[in-house]
Amino acid sequence: MNIAFVVFDGMTTLDFLGAFDALTRLKTMGFRDDVEWRICARTPTVQDGAGLILQAQYFDRPLSDFDLLLVPGGFATRHLEQDEAFLDWLRTAESVPRIASVCTGSLLLGAAGFLHGRTATTHPSAFGDLARYCARVSHDRIVEDGPITTARGVTSSIDLGLHLVGQIAGPEIRERIRLQMDYPIH
């Protein structure tokens, strides 16, 4: 189980970090030794929308060999939706069996063609923008449609992380991770 956390300049870090915290606990809390992850970008470092600088561990390489890919959102999605080089990089994840997004990350999945004919969600401010990429826009916090799971605004990253933990490791481990994260929403 190798997880790709996609990052880019101008992202909202919390969009991926909530899910990162939940998913990486599969290993750090000792439940699953086979879970690995990489911070993936097109550049060696990225700077988020509030100036936080992160280092990528896997950059400018195809995303095809991962088992799960997560794409955050942020203001930068508005120009990345038009950035064919970025979208082509995302499209290298086409064969990845589980693909997820948080917030306006779903606009990037949409622009890359992953949402065609599907139901998806995004930040409430972008419900209208998402409509052009998918069959139906849902207002639910987590929306799973086949291999694609999309989550709503920023903090829904935590709910998405717990949802994916439940898929990977079952409800009991999900509950233990939720308690360790001290998250009050079941």
Add this chain to the structure above:
Amino acid sequence: MNIAFVVFDGMTTLDFLGAFDALTRLKTMGFRDDVEWRICARTPTVQDGAGLILQAQYFDRPLSDFDLLLVPGGFATRHLEQDEAFLDWLRTAESVPRIASVCTGSLLLGAAGFLHGRTATTHPSAFGDLARYCARVSHDRIVEDGPITTARGVTSSIDLGLHLVGQIAGPEIRERIRLQMDYPIH
């Protein structure tokens, strides 16, 4: 309003990132032009407990000139509690008017002497450990005692950030930021 976000090797990034997201929105959403922040560490980069590498913007310098300081937790707090060089660096924040922690970050505030005679909280797994540093351990999610505000486990970072936003900018802006973060807990 200059905010110090303290980071260190082995921290839990979500412990500071939830509050970072809420507080930095004071500026990025256009409410307060005078809000600034720095990622503060003793080293130029830090690696969190799950391998994520962040760059510090302000390192190995005293913390005395900030208006608000936030300390995260993580497994590393268990050895940093005994690390006098680290604690001496934290003590340079003694004159900072608002100091906050998330999760086991309160053990570091306690070891640095900031919780003497105060009521504080921490991750539920560390309630017993916190008792040696303060007058009373609270199980509340956010505990404010004079200049020190402590928050419970990992995800309470978001609640802490919104709490501090409310103190700095009032309830209306707090509510607009909560909605933008799509956080369901009032």
